[in-house]
Amino acid sequence: MNRFFKGKHRSATTRFPTERENPLLNDCEYRQAPHPYVVCSFPPCVMRDSVQWGQADIEEDAMGTILIVHGSKYGASKRYADECARRLRTSAIRFKDCADTALRRADVVIYFGPVFAGGMPGLRRTMKRVAALPRPPRVIIVTVGLGDPSLPGNTEHLRGIVRQQVPPSIADVAECFHLRGGIDYTRLSLTHRIMMWMMYQHEKRIPRDQWTTDTRMFNETYGGAVDMVDFQTLTPIMASLGVAD
Numbered sequence: 001m002n003r004f005f006k007g008k009h010r011s012a013t014t015r016f017p018t019e020r021e022n023p024l025l026n027d028c029e030y031r032q033a034p035h036p037y038v039v040c041s042f043p044p045c046v047m048r049d050s051v052q053w054g055q056a057d058i059e060e061d062a063m064g065t066i067l068i069v070h071g072s073k074y075g076a077s078k079r080y081a082d083e084c085a086r087r088l089r090t091s092a093i094r095f096k097d098c099a100d101t102a103l104r105r106a107d108v109v110i111y112f113g114p115v116f117a118g119g120m121p122g123l124r125r126t127m128k129r130v131a132a133l134p135r136p137p138r139v140i141i142v143t144v145g146l147g148d149p150s151l152p153g154n155t156e157h158l159r160g161i162v163r164q165q166v167p168p169s170i171a172d173v174a175e176c177f178h179l180r181g182g183i184d185y186t187r188l189s190l191t192h193r194i195m196m197w198m199m200y201q202h203e204k205r206i207p208r209d210q211w212t213t214d215t216r217m218f219n220e221t222y223g224g225a226v227d228m229v230d231f232q233t234l235t236p237i238m239a240s241l242g243v244a245d
Helices: 076-087 100-105 123-131 154-165 190-203 213-221 231-240
Strands: 066-070 092-094 108-114 138-145 175-180 182-184 225-227
Touching (some): 066 100, 076 108, 076 138, 108 123, 123 138, 138 154, 138 231, 175 231, 190 213, 213 225
Parallel strands (some): 066 108, 108 138, 138 175
16 A cells, blocks of 8 residues: 555545655656656546646555656657656656666556567566566556557567567566657768668568558658557556546
8 A cells, every 4th residue: 555545545634655755756856857656656636637646536556666767769659658657646767777676666657668679678677677676567568659559460560579578477477558759850860861772672672562561651651750659548547447537
């Protein structure tokens, strides 16, 4: 049970935890953020726009603390992580800045990460730490990539990437969601520009009558910019947490 919601109901004057009471505020360096909590402990009813945290009819927390981590490289994963955190009235944090204290106290860890060349930056490192915890939390892994996860075979491919990046104890129980991101070739590192050029050399040789939706999108946008970030696709993740949009 969360230490700040000791009773089943709290009055409208429920106070917020201070830095002294919650070391996570110091560990994760989000004290200047509008909602400076890397973890949150709000029951589903508090997420609705019409309900304020501390309202008298809030029930005892059912979700536990939620830690949102991202491994964003060019921004799409961070945008999703920040939006998810906004809906949960918390903050997202980069995997490099994630304190051990935060991981130990989390009941749910949500990881947003981009898919690059069959890998996800920071996922392996973060999940190795999670697997070593004496009480591993519930794990939700969210991939962010260019491919359409609704196309046959794409979801299986993405799940395979996740399994290669995480320990078996996590892979067997982790919940996976797959979102679409974006790309701006002018912002890519030299390594990633070379990788995309090599992929383009392969994709452009495919006869047009054999193009999939992903192939068409890739070939027609190569060298430019495309943004497919859609916050509506966060809805299934919110639903899995028992949170209404």
